[in-house]
Amino acid sequence: MITVRVLSIALSMGALVGALAPRAHAADEIRREKLAVFVLGTSEKDAELADNLTEVIIGAIAHRRGVEMAGREEFRARLGVESEQRAQACIDDLACLGRAAVSLGVRRIVAGTVGMRGKQYLFNLNLNNVETNKVENHIFRLIEGGVSDLIPAVQAATEELFRPRVEPGRIQLTSTPSGARVAIDNAYLGVTPLISGTLLSGKHKVRVEADGRFPWVSAVDVVPGQDLGVNLTEANLPRRRSWPKTAAIGSASLAGLSFAAGGFLGVLSQLSPSGETRAAAQDDFLQKQRFSDAANIAFVSGAVFSVAALYFVIRYSEDIFGRSAEADETN
CATH class of the missing domain: 2.60.40.1120 (Carboxypeptidase-like, regulatory domain)
Structure with missing residues (x-):
């Protein structure tokens, strides 16, 4: 049977842990913290499994220097719960657990449940502090496999249960x-x-x-x-000016239009003068000369607008493009 295998493995591993446990001096025994373990099965058929895993947990705790364990049967008797249903109700009630703990001088209690769901083992453990009336730590595990997988998982969970929990901020x-x-x-x-x-x-x-x-x-x-x-403050969130972007876009647009106009007028100025009379030809020549002058002005304007756009982009680059991630983190 599974429960018989659990018991045999649990006792053998508990004996091994006990053999390796350091012996405390008489002065240390006075300062020992007394703990109790109370594990129940999630159903009646899991009761024997719970008793066996209680021994595994006690064995895992026993090697901790300065820890004394209350007797399992004695603690259960002090709870005064005759039925499994009342025990299940008590396991989640710190006041109920605390009454038995105080009478035995127990400061903390490892309480939990264990059961099977198909081919999976489920167990959860709470480390209850009777003095502060708080749950110091909580562990839940779902184990795939057999008894050989369950026992080391319970032992590891017991060790984790006693590690200091880092409080969040x-x-x-x-x-x-x-x-x-x-x-x-x-x-x-x-x-x-x-x-x-x-x-x-x-x-x-x-x-x-x-x-x-x-x-x-x-x-x-x-x-x-x-x-x-x-x-x-506002110094941490400085204003981002919007006008430099508008000015840069406007200057670049005007530069583009100026160069386009200059190119068009330049092409017109290069056409050969025409006219039926000499006077008409002279007028057409003068007009093309004006086109040439206007093209030069347009090119100069385009250059000025280009310089202005470049100035806005360089001088107000953060306002236009935003800050880099590195610059953000330094502000």
Whole structure:
């Protein structure tokens, strides 16, 4: 049977862990933290499996120096739950678990459930702190395979359960002007004033944009369990002038028209004079000379407009094209 195999493997692995566990001195025993383990099956047929995995968890915890385990049967008796249904109700109730824990001097309780769904094992474990009345950590696992896969997964989950949990932090953003758009790690969150959702500790890329202004981009370091306040002023979101772009486009357009007009007039000025009389031919010659002068003026104007457009592009490049990502992050 599966439960018999679980028991045999659990006891053998528990014995191995116990043999390797360091012996504490008498002075250490006084300072030992006392823990209890309470695991139930999700159904009656999983009850024996839950008892066997309780031994696996106790064995995984036993090697921790300075930890003393409360007896499984003693703890269950102190709970005062006669039926499996009442035990299931108690396992999710810290007050219920706490009453038994206090009477045994237990500070923290590993409580959870285990069961089978087809060919899969499901288990979840909570590390409950009786003193603070809080769940310090929670683990859920879905295991494919047999008993040989389940036991190491439970042992690894037990170790993970006792690792310090890193509390998330948040970022609180305000800006002048308000209503600026906020994105954190390239995900749009909303407009200022804004409090982000929980974020893992460490650096996060924050981008704040407002209409008619340059964006503010920075790598913000989020501290575990704290709200980081970021207040952006108008200096952080400087105005982006719109007229340089209009001036550059207008100058470039006028330059293009001037060169086109100059080319057209230049072609007309190169035509041979014509006329039925000498006077008519002289008038046509003078007209073509005027076309030539106008073409020269158009070319000069085109050059002036081109220089003006180039000046606007160079002098006001950030206003026209926006800032580069590197420039944004330095502002």
